[in-house]
Amino acid sequence: MTSIKTSSTERPTPSDSTPAAALHSGTSDLRALVLNNLRQSGIYVALVVIVALFAVLTDGVLLSPGNITNIVLQYSYILVLAIGMVILIIGGHIDLSVGSVVALTGAVSAVLVIQQGHPWWIGVLAALVVGVAVGAWHGFWVAYAGIPAFIVTLAGMLLFRGLTLRVLDNISLSPFPAEYQKVAAGFLNGLLGGNGFDAFTLLIGAIAVAGYAVSGFRTRVARIRYQQPVESFPLFVARVVLVGAVIMYFAWQLAHARGLPIVLIILAFLVLVYGLLTRRTVFGRQVYAIGGNLSAAALSGVKVRTVNFWMFVNMGFLAAVAGVIYSSRSNGAQPAAGNMFELDAIAAAFIGGAAVTGGVGTVVGAMVGGLIMAVMSNGMQLMGIDQSTQSVVKGLVLLVAVAFDVYNKRRAGTAR
Amino acid sequence: MDDTILEMRRITKTFPGVTALEDVSLAVRRGEIHAICGENGAGKSTLMKVLSGVHPSGSYDGEILFDGKPMQFRGIRDSEANGIVIIHQELALVPYLSIAENIFLGNERRGRGGLIDWNLANAEAGKLLASVGLHENPVTPVIQLGVGKQQLVEIAKALSKKVRLLILDEPTAALNDVDSAHLLDLLRALKEQGITCIMISHKLNEITAIADSTTVIRDGRSVETLDMRSNEVTQQRIIRGMVGRDLDSFYPDRESSPGEEVLRIEDWTVRHPVQERMVVEGVNLSVRAGEVVGIAGLMGAGRTELAMSVFGRSYGRDIRGRLFVKGREVHARTVAEAIDNGIAYVTEDRKRYGLNLIDDVRRNVSAAALDRLSRLGWVNGNEEIKVAEASRQEMNIRTPSVMAVVGKLSGGNQQKVVLSKWLFTDPDVLILDEPTRGIDVGAKYEIYTIINRLVAAGKAVIVISSELPELLGMCDRIYTLAAGRITGEMPVAEATQESLMELMTKDKELVG
Numbered sequence: 001m002t003s004i005k006t007s008s009t010e011r012p013t014p015s016d017s018t019p020a021a022a023l024h025s026g027t028s029d030l031r032a033l034v035l036n037n038l039r040q041s042g043i044y045v046a047l048v049v050i051v052a053l054f055a056v057l058t059d060g061v062l063l064s065p066g067n068i069t070n071i072v073l074q075y076s077y078i079l080v081l082a083i084g085m086v087i088l089i090i091g092g093h094i095d096l097s098v099g100s101v102v103a104l105t106g107a108v109s110a111v112l113v114i115q116q117g118h119p120w121w122i123g124v125l126a127a128l129v130v131g132v133a134v135g136a137w138h139g140f141w142v143a144y145a146g147i148p149a150f151i152v153t154l155a156g157m158l159l160f161r162g163l164t165l166r167v168l169d170n171i172s173l174s175p176f177p178a179e180y181q182k183v184a185a186g187f188l189n190g191l192l193g194g195n196g197f198d199a200f201t202l203l204i205g206a207i208a209v210a211g212y213a214v215s216g217f218r219t220r221v222a223r224i225r226y227q228q229p230v231e232s233f234p235l236f237v238a239r240v241v242l243v244g245a246v247i248m249y250f251a252w253q254l255a256h257a258r259g260l261p262i263v264l265i266i267l268a269f270l271v272l273v274y275g276l277l278t279r280r281t282v283f284g285r286q287v288y289a290i291g292g293n294l295s296a297a298a299l300s301g302v303k304v305r306t307v308n309f310w311m312f313v314n315m316g317f318l319a320a321v322a323g324v325i326y327s328s329r330s331n332g333a334q335p336a337a338g339n340m341f342e343l344d345a346i347a348a349a350f351i352g353g354a355a356v357t358g359g360v361g362t363v364v365g366a367m368v369g370g371l372i373m374a375v376m377s378n379g380m381q382l383m384g385i386d387q388s389t390q391s392v393v394k395g396l397v398l399l400v401a402v403a404f405d406v407y408n409k410r411r412a413g414t415a416r
Numbered sequence: 417m418d419d420t421i422l423e424m425r426r427i428t429k430t431f432p433g434v435t436a437l438e439d440v441s442l443a444v445r446r447g448e449i450h451a452i453c454g455e456n457g458a459g460k461s462t463l464m465k466v467l468s469g470v471h472p473s474g475s476y477d478g479e480i481l482f483d484g485k486p487m488q489f490r491g492i493r494d495s496e497a498n499g500i501v502i503i504h505q506e507l508a509l510v511p512y513l514s515i516a517e518n519i520f521l522g523n524e525r526r527g528r529g530g531l532i533d534w535n536l537a538n539a540e541a542g543k544l545l546a547s548v549g550l551h552e553n554p555v556t557p558v559i560q561l562g563v564g565k566q567q568l569v570e571i572a573k574a575l576s577k578k579v580r581l582l583i584l585d586e587p588t589a590a591l592n593d594v595d596s597a598h599l600l601d602l603l604r605a606l607k608e609q610g611i612t613c614i615m616i617s618h619k620l621n622e623i624t625a626i627a628d629s630t631t632v633i634r635d636g637r638s639v640e641t642l643d644m645r646s647n648e649v650t651q652q653r654i655i656r657g658m659v660g661r662d663l664d665s666f667y668p669d670r671e672s673s674p675g676e677e678v679l680r681i682e683d684w685t686v687r688h689p690v691q692e693r694m695v696v697e698g699v700n701l702s703v704r705a706g707e708v709v710g711i712a713g714l715m716g717a718g719r720t721e722l723a724m725s726v727f728g729r730s731y732g733r734d735i736r737g738r739l740f741v742k743g744r745e746v747h748a749r750t751v752a753e754a755i756d757n758g759i760a761y762v763t764e765d766r767k768r769y770g771l772n773l774i775d776d777v778r779r780n781v782s783a784a785a786l787d788r789l790s791r792l793g794w795v796n797g798n799e800e801i802k803v804a805e806a807s808r809q810e811m812n813i814r815t816p817s818v819m820a821v822v823g824k825l826s827g828g829n830q831q832k833v834v835l836s837k838w839l840f841t842d843p844d845v846l847i848l849d850e851p852t853r854g855i856d857v858g859a860k861y862e863i864y865t866i867i868n869r870l871v872a873a874g875k876a877v878i879v880i881s882s883e884l885p886e887l888l889g890m891c892d893r894i895y896t897l898a899a900g901r902i903t904g905e906m907p908v909a910e911a912t913q914e915s916l917m918e919l920m921t922k923d924k925e926l927v928g
Contacts, residue, residue: 223798225798226798226799226801226802226805227805228798228801228805229817279797280795280797281790281794281795282786282787282790282793282794282795283793284795285782285795288775288779289772289775289779289783292772292773292774292775293768293769293771293772293773295768295769296763296768296770296771296783297772297783298730299730299751299761299763299769300751300783300837301728301751301752301754301755302751302783303750303752355774359774359775360774
């Protein structure tokens with residue numbers, strides 16, 4: 001074991017049994033890596049194929065700087081919702097009310113800021129408080145009263161839609177002050193200048209790539225220290241270069257449009273935090289354990305009620321974040337805001353590999369699932385395909401994705 | 417009149433890797449009550465499933481003659497068409513449907529136009545209920561009835577199918593004394609009407625009270641058929657037939673040197689979560705460091721219920737009694753508190769209650785003690801892998817990697833994962849509920865070796881098992897449990913299968 005590179009290709013334990021060796025050499029082989037992680041990698045492949053398909057069909061308009069910026073602005077709130085939703089789905093629940101909660105939180109914010117003239121941040125704060133309260137309400141009924149989440153949040157969907165109408169007195173409010181609008185429609189640009197493009201955006205992109213590479217490398221070193229199998233070094237480098245190239249391309253395109261959208265920063269921050277929360281924290285583990293086998297989790301000392309409660313509080317919080325973003329983007333609050341958002345968020349989670357039966361799913365997967373939906377919608381809009389066809393296509397994609405998931409599970413033989 | 421209604425000849429049934437029945441023969445006379453006895457897992461239920469077509473013709477070897485004619489049942493409908501009806505231990509009633517709807521489920525009384533004639537159905541159901549002595553309105557939802565009455569509804573349902581041979585699998589296991597006595601009276605009445613009855617039961621006092629003959633099954637073979645009409649057949653005689661197997665060198669040797677008392681339970685009483693009856697009553701029990709204590713009891717004796725109620729009150733209600741760990745009284749109201757107090761409970765059904773089958777070995781091993789791997793809520797994933805890897809080697813879990821999904825491992829390896837999980841909580845006392853159920857002989861030996869190692873390291877171990885040889889081979893001391901009460905306690909040197917079985921079946925004597 002003279003260097004990381006050599007030690008990475010074989011497990012240095014003496015007790016190497018044959019299957020272990022086979023598995024190990026498997027992870028250093030790209031084909032096997034893809035096959036082993038078909039469930040996960042499948043959606044990345046699907047995203048790439050869909051992006052390529054629509055890039056060709058729209059003569060490259062899909063990937064133009066302006067359109068990429070548009071996709072980010074248009075679908076960010078769905079992605080925010082999908083983060084909370086996938087956590088609930090992993091835990092074996094669902095939330096049908098998020099569309100109504102988006103509307104309610106936006107409405108509360110609009111009343112305070114537009115009608116009563118409070119500063120923008122009071123509106124944001126109030127929306128978040130309302131969102132958390134709604135989450136606690138749902139959490140109470142699901143976790144402590146033992147009512148299935150489907151019912152509780154179906155009731156919440158009606159309840160909070162009704163409250164939205166009450167708060168808004170059945171009329172739309174508009175417009176928000178400029179500061180509030182910046183949340184969803186603002187850009188960070190020109191901070192470092194640049195010649196026809198925004199250098200600041202590129203810098204942030206570069207920092208993201210560096211962060212990805214460094215954290216990847218540190219994980220790798222740690223795993224080798226703990227004698228765990230890792231991918232071969234060239235493969236690792238290839239992965240970092242590929243992801244880095246995608247990020248930089250994305251940043252480059254944004255830099256040539258209007259710069260770095262503030263909402264993208266919010267989204268990236270949330271994905272990072274919740275990615276870590278689900279993978280690295282005790283709370284995250286307990287969510288997976290509850291979804292995987294409720295009885296086993298309870299008998300392992302997991303405080304099932306507490307965890308369920310906080311899952312819903314978290315969903316309420318994220319729904320409020322989405323509510324702020326949405327109200328900011330639409331520059332006002334409407335009684336019908338957020339209609340059907342829950343379905344987009346749920347679809348994103350399932351397309352992203354979450355299992356209907358709970359216990360499986362990732363935040364990153366849900367983001368990719370959401371992007372697949374976003375790129376499809378956007379691409380079809382660019383092509384001028386009518387709403388009815390769009391709906392049919394999205395429905396079929398969702399069905400195929402879940403069918404693929406069920407098939408995979410059956411093949412794995414773990415479905416009971 | 418020794419007229420044979422049913423003859424099963426040389427039945428052999430194998431499941432992948434296991435021979436459940438080998439050359440089993442059974443002859444039942446017309447109009448008698450025929451009891452079938454044997455230890456848990458001896459093959460009684462499998463035999464009845466073969467008879468009723470649950471295991472269809474062709475999936476087993478041997479032949480079935482009913483009324484002298486060879487039968488090939490492809491499913492339960494075939495056997496029911498011939499008047500053979502089985503009532504399973506877990507009642508197969510739909511809780512929210514009415515009594516009448518349950519009785520005629522799948523056999524609906526149709527009137528004109530193919531629609532169900534509910535007036536007819538309810539009237540017929542009323543008559544059937546009267547014949548089993550159940551005075552309830554046929555439109556009452558089944559969920560409103562107690563288990564005893566539900567059992568009667570099952571029998572009424574069987575009668576509606578023109579039953580000639582009624583099979584009852586542990587009919588009184590969940591019943592209290594009064595309901596049991598009532599049920600046995602009903603079986604006698606049915607016998608008067610010429611209905612033949614096969615009854616699987618663990619309760620030997622019931623068998624001696626009601627059966628005309630008894631067939632004993634052991635290890636998937638029929639051992640003997642006893643004629644109960646002669647006075648020589650006693651409970652002891654049946655027990656000898658049931659357990660007549662020698663202990664062999666199946667169990668690794670162990671030096672026994674018990675130390676300080678680690679766990680003590682005093683006057684432990686638990687009520688059933690929904691019914692009124694007590695499941696555990698006034699149990700006193702203790703275990704020392706370096707000691708293996710066995711709990712022997714038949715199905716329904718309250719073994720698992722006792723263990724789970726001690727383990728953070730995860731079963732039952734109205735739990736009373738005192739629990740001491742290392743001489744200190746402990747109030748473990750949640751599983752987390754029980755774990756913190758050094759108690760670990762390895763569940764009976766590892767797939768349903770022990771493991772997250774869709775997750776990997778690593779996360780299953782750490783699941784019960786994540787706090788040991790985390791700081792401020794952040795899990796150290798690398799340490800976790802190290803712990804899992806150590807368990808893999810120590811326990812000899814045969815898996816390509818600790819990242820392998822647990823659902824794909826064999827039963828023995830899954831059990832080792834569960835044991836690893838609980839050992840990682842660093843318990844003082846481990847309660848093992850049926851630790852070797854459903855795993856092969858080799859893996860059993862490994863589990864025994866692991867238990868010995870734990871005991872040598874000063875842990876206290878409580879083993880709950882249906883296999884008496886296992887208890888005799890593993891334990892230092894054995895308690896017997898019957899109907900929620902401790903009926904005996906003895907050092908293993910004084911225990912025999914016969915003496916244990918007698919204590920395990922020591923129920924309050926029934927009237928009648």
